[in-house]
Amino acid sequence: MFRQKIIYVFLGIVVLSLSLTDKNVEATSNPNFQFHSEVALLIDQKSGEILYDQLAEQRMYPASITKIITGIIAIEQGNLEDIVKVSKEATEVIGTRVYLLEDEEVTLEKLVQGLLINSGNDAGTAIAEHMDGSEEAFAKRMNDFVQEEIGVENTNFTNPHGLFDEDHYTTALDMARITQYAMKNETFQEIVSTKDMEWIGEGWETTLYNHHRLLWDYEGTTGVKNGFVSQSGYTLVTSAERDDQEFIAVTLKSANARTAYQDTIQLLNYGFEHFETGKVPENKQFFSDDGEEYIVQEDVYFTQMLDEQIEYELTPANKLAIVGDNDRTIKKVALEQIEVEPILTKAELEEKEAEQGLFTRFWDWVSQLFSK
Template structure:
């Protein structure tokens, strides 16, 4: 009789903990009223929250994220760029370049990304590609081939309105993920202040992205505004080894864009964590030893139990309870004479973490078990 009550107690405790776990799993969703938003893990690329993330939107000056990373990768930062009449007379925000002025390319990139200089954007485009029109072709090719964009189109380097110049929140997150892997880009967008000594303008530039002051873990990136786009913002933040990217499109005002980006970051840091499997990790399946070719990053909800499976064709699947999170390519290293490993023929299952429910049950069972 006592053993029956012990088992009843165990299952009551498990049921209670399950309810609590279920309530915790129903995490509070971030409040977002902007037209399109997305939250992406900057390492794994996994999307943690989204709303209208594939809707075509007008980006305004967050376009300059793409212009900046192209300039850094394809230009020589110490090159002297001669400012044209077209650059000098462009509309909108400027760094007040003088026609004929010679400016180092890196300085133009700083003026582009920190002070949103449209004149700097034109000067960069003409220097690298000969014309704005040619540079737009470079932008589209670069975005697709390097960042993997699928539903965006660029017609200029600065983001002034053009009906054929559009992006999606998802594509902007992809572009930013790619750009933030470059240390020069990351340094520039994370700089709060910069002395500017131009021929016609001498000042201290204050980064337009006030998220750098408003969110403690912010690391970048860029704001934008034109009438058709509303307020746009791409922000990045890092905490505890986790990197997040938030894209907010068509907010009513700057305050809303900063608040919603902060809400997205809080949601990501509070509910998720980043993990990685190092390159070179080995797995044995059906007598064959495989090795992971490249480091594999993924993002999981906190407390989630993960499994790793090797398929019959030699691919690694990283899974959570709700499905596959990511896959990795394995290379065949050698063959052994050992028996197949795993719970199913053709698959190896490696439980990285023991479920807390299993652990509790095993602990209780060990206390009260009899031989």
């Protein structure tokens, strides 16, 4: 079997392997964390690989981390320069607010900032009504978006802000995938990483301070959202980056904010201390034993173990297998075959040129015949 070897030395422990083209996941042992949160998850933001999983597919109530999807939909499918006229219904939403007034006119961008930085429930309702006329209609957009654009299947939203509803639920894994998607958007990144901003509204003038405290307290934090309702407990989604290494941590149903942050820090420390992401660059070439050429069609990210020797193998199905120690398949990737013109001998080349010349003379004769 063809094998091209490239050896890296990395920090790491065994990871769950997730294929771009295959759905088989290799389960591995987890460290013995002492968590206060009922649910916990850590993924590599670039590769998407799961590094720690505690009940990550259990159905849970998200509370205000719901606003991650509301924000990214408004950014991608709305016009941030739109002027939104605030309804009476929006001003009456309970919970955390930015104190919008009835008939106040606010840009959609400012509402998204109030939603994600200050967790304004009234801003969420105003966004939903502006885009779809009602919270119910916007919830349908939310569900269609996460299923069709992101590909999550265990989530159902009934409102844009996360106030409790029996039918408003998600999983830690789905929220990690939603966040992974949202953090690719530069405008979303900028807003959720904003520590403070001046808010000048008709009913409230103040400085908004981001509710995600790790932006101040944990090096490399880049966002994204916290939440609380009594039925969900404290929920927290966090992204952090150091030296081009990026992680997303999700903790759900903590008893208080302090333990949610402690659990998140524990997860992120685990990621930064033990893992690093590798990359197979776009258009990298691979050759089979019989000389056929293949390329990777896009950048491929994968997560490795400590001191792991990485080998690239071409499978019988002509996929690229990224293989670690003990023949552990980390990821399989579809390849594109490059068609190469065969190299002709001098005699074959002369014969081909003669055939082409004969063909050209024939069509010249036909053209002259029909032109008379």
